[in-house]
Amino acid sequence: MKVIKPLYGIAEAGTHWWSTYFKHHHQRLRMITSSYDPCLLVTSESKPFGIVGMQTDDTLILCDDEFCQLEETELQNAGFTAKPKVELTVTTPLMFNGCTLTKTNDTMDMKQKKQGEKLNLVTNAEDYRIQRARGAYIASVCQPEACFDLSAAAQHRDPGPEDIATLNKRLKWQMENQMRGLKFIQLDLSTAKLF
Structure with missing residues (x-):
């Protein structure tokens, strides 16, 4: 008997996958953890170049062609089953961590x-x-303006009518603003200023 995806569909599946994939990227692809987030890995050398964001059982990669090929080869050598890579383009959106990433010419x-x-x-x-x-x-993942209210709501173990009304106000906003998300705008770092 050969089980291909032994952990799929159970709560621990994501943790097992993340840990295995994380170690693989550290050891085989010589990546290091960013100081910002343990789920964000960067190559320890300038060539090949890659940045890998891992979220439970999903991966987003920004890399050069050399890293892309190396990662594919190392996945095959390790015997990992992975979805085929999809490149974000103006005509091809990406699905990542329950979100849709779309690209225009500038954003x-x-x-x-x-x-x-x-x-x-x-x-x-x-x-x-x-x-x-x-x-x-x-x-x-995409509406940071709602984080404070929802974090505050998480503090109530036995929510009363006032707590429910406060949460409903935020949920109503989210229901009415489902298409609100994050927009990444390319900056010219040579002229960017902090005030």
């Missing part, structure tokens, strides 16, 4: 993909936990 946009359709207003404590978690997920 990139990241918006949630269908999680907002599952949001509902809350009437009881059980709904409170479910909808707060769903809203927080959306906020963490």
